[in-house]
Amino acid sequence: MEDKIYVHNLPPEADINVVIPPAWAFGIIYGAYTNQEQSIELINQIIEYDYPIDAFWIDSWIWDWKNKGKGPDKYMDFVGDTISYPHMEGMWDYMKEKNIKSGMWMWDCILKPGNEEVYNNFKERGYFTHEFINTNGWHNGTQTTIIGDDSKEVKGTWCGNIDFNNDEAVAYFKLKTKHFFDKGLDFIKLDRTDAINVCKRMFEMSQDFGKETRGRGFILSHSNGVNNEEYKKYPGKWTDDTRSDWSYETQSREFSPWLPKVSFKENLAMYTDTNKHFHKIPFLANDMGGFAVSNNGYIDEELYIRWLEFAMFVPLTTPFSQPENKTGNIAFKVSERANRIFKEYAHLKMKLFPYIYSYAHKSRIEGINTIRLVPGHLYQYQFGEEILVAPVYESSQTRRKLYLPGTSKWINYWSGEVYQGGQEIITDAPLDKIPLFIKQGAIIPQRKYSRSIESGNNNIIELHIYPGSEGSFSLIEDDGISNHYLKGVYALTNMELKTNKKGFNLVINPVSGCYEGMKELRQWEIIIHDSKVPATVKLEEKELKFKISKRSMLIDPFKSDKKEKCIVKFEYD
Structure with missing residues (x-):
């Protein structure tokens, strides 16, 4: 088929450094910080509570859960807590x-005590950039994630920083960690450093060794x-260790x-403050x-x-949260109200995947991130062009002042009220x-809810239309796991109001x-x-039935060949 060799060309404004995470990451x-039994139990609970779940990582205690990450023994011995x-x-097969x-x-180093064999192995090969006496207590005889930790120095231990600029050292590091991927590991949470050379090598491991990828890697780094702009090639990042405070x-x-001196308000500003670099990061998470x-x-x-x-x-x-948080920031462990609200919003995010993923592509094609700033208004933003988000970041507030940008009209998502x-x-x-708030003229594609991105599909697309002005949307789709999109191989469907x-x-x-x-229909x-x-309401000349609710109207579904143009006409008396 001719379409199979169709290649989209990048426009001049494209950001060629942007690499898109795999579809499941959205x-x-x-x-x-769970052991094997607890991990499986928590995953089962998440599913039983009807929450979506696409990925699950075990944080630093995976190396020595039995000692609650005390260290320095096991950090890192390339074996883990067996x-x-x-x-x-078996645990990772269950997840798969x-x-x-x-x-x-x-992380990117080896502490010597308890790990002498592997430490000396790296040292003798010349695979450390340098060795030093580490007096930081993190996995070095104390637990710096613990409540009340005062960050006091500890008795020093030898630490070797692995040389990720040395190809031989990198090859050896990959060899030592490959067995985790052979057992089913898909991605890495990288801590202690976010240096580009380390992110690159960790990202490459997820690309090369991950069993369920066809070349599209993923990490989480600081x-x-x-x-330099190369960091965009190794998604994603998160906003570091934030405080659970307003x-x-x-x-x-x-x-x-x-x-860090970052609580909820400051965390929100990390996405919008142009005086800092964080807002430039295309794919930025936060510890919810x-x-x-x-x-x-x-x-x-x-x-x-x-x-x-x-x-x-x-x-x-x-x-995610520190291990001392008794809820683990899992909604059903917080309260019944939190459970209900989390489920509602998490389901909505999964339905919005076609919208969100299209904007992920646009961050590369157009060179503009999904999070779009509203100049002069630090604590609100546009999530794509069509959705305005104004989080409530102060306690005990049930009203919110916000700014509606531009000359378009905006519709309150919850009430349907229209504002200039x-x-x-x-x-x-x-x-x-x-x-x-939704911009008038918006076309917002959604799909049916599924518990994970990969278990769902775009075979049925809901188009949520907000008429009153002209508008358009470009739906962008690909296979979600390969790098073919980097060569311009993807499907583009332009829609207009x-x-x-x-x-x-x-x-x-x-x-x-x-x-x-890709399906044809x-x-x-x-x-x-x-x-x-x-x-x-007519599809070409065929009249379509519709149902009316309080503030919306559902048109009878119809199927079409993706290669054919469809025009749905809405006529008023």
């Missing part, structure tokens, strides 16, 4: 059966290491002193709910809910509702391009979000 990625994870391959990708924590400026509780609880272990339900609402409207969503752009408004924001004297037309243009496994379900009801 679902929900969980992290925990007592607490007696059948790691459920379309859940497996991750584990790594939010620095951005001294704002560092108005601290309500005491935290361990080693923690905050990484570190306060010294008294307090769990703030309101804060958790406001944070989870925000975390669903960033490209990568990662519930270019003005500040105050909107209701009850605890279960993050302020969301065109107004006329009688009403408006929805134009679905023929697909351009193709990808392996698609079912479309159109939902019109408007109080006005048309007299007729």
Whole structure:
């Protein structure tokens, strides 16, 4: 077929450094400090509570869970804790059966005590950049994730930093870690460093050794290491170890002193503050709910809910916390209310995958990230062009002042109220509702809910239409796991909303391009979000029936060949 060799050319504004994570990374990625039995139990609970789950990583205790990560023994011995994870391959096979990708924590050094054999092996080969006496207690005789840790220095131990600029050292490091991938590992949570050369090598391991990838790697690294644009080739990143508090400026509780001065408000600003580099990162996650609880272990339900609402409207969503957090930032462990709200928002994010993934591609094709700034308004942003997000970042607030940008009209997602752009408004924001506004003229593609991205598909696409102005959307699809898109191999479907004297037309243009496994037919379900009801709805000349609800209208589904143009006409009396 001609389409199979169709190649899209990159426009001049494209950012060729941007590499897109695998499709599954745009679902929900969980992290925990659990042993093998606890990991399987938690995964089963997540599924039983009807939460989506696409990936699950075990953090630093995977090397020595039995001693709660005390160290320095086991960090890193390239073996891990075989007592607490007696059948790691079986655990990861279990996850694979459920379309859940497996991750584990790594860093870029070896502590000598307890790891003398591997330490001396690297040293004798000349694979360290340097050795030094490490007096940091992190996995070095204490637990610096513990509540109340005062960051005091410990008795020094020898530490060797592995030389990730040395190809022989890298090859040896890969050889020592390959057995984890052979057992089913898919991706790496990289800690301690975010240097580009280390991120590159860790990313390459996930590409080369991951059993379920066809070349598209994935890591999670810290939010620095951005001294040149190459960092974009090794997604993704997260916003470091945040405090479970509203704002560092108005601290309500005491935290361990080693923690960055970042709570919820500051974390939000990391996505929007142009004075710092973080907003430039295309695929940036955050520890949903905050990484570190306060010294008294307090769990703030309101804060958790406001944070989870925000975390669903960033490209990568990662519930995670320090081991001393008794909830692990898992919603059903926080409260029944948190459980209900998390489920609602997590399901919505999964349905929005066609929208979110299209914008992931656009970050490369157009050179503009999914998170789009609203100048002069630090604590709100656009999630793509069509959705405005204004998280509530202050305690006990159920109203929110926000700015509606531009000259377009905006529709309140929850109430359907219409507002003119270019003005500040105050909107209701009850605890279960993050302020969301949809640009008039928007076409927002969604798909049917599935518990994981890979278990779902785009065979049925819901088009949520917000009429009143002209608009367009480019749906971009690929196989989700290969790097063929880097050569311009993907499917592009342009859709347009065109107004006329009688009403408006929805134009679905023929697909351009193709990808392996693409279906020829698609079912479309159109939902019109408007109080006005048309007299007729026609697909070409065939009349379509529709059902009316309070603020929307559902058109009878129809199927079409992706290579054919479809025009749906909405005419009013």
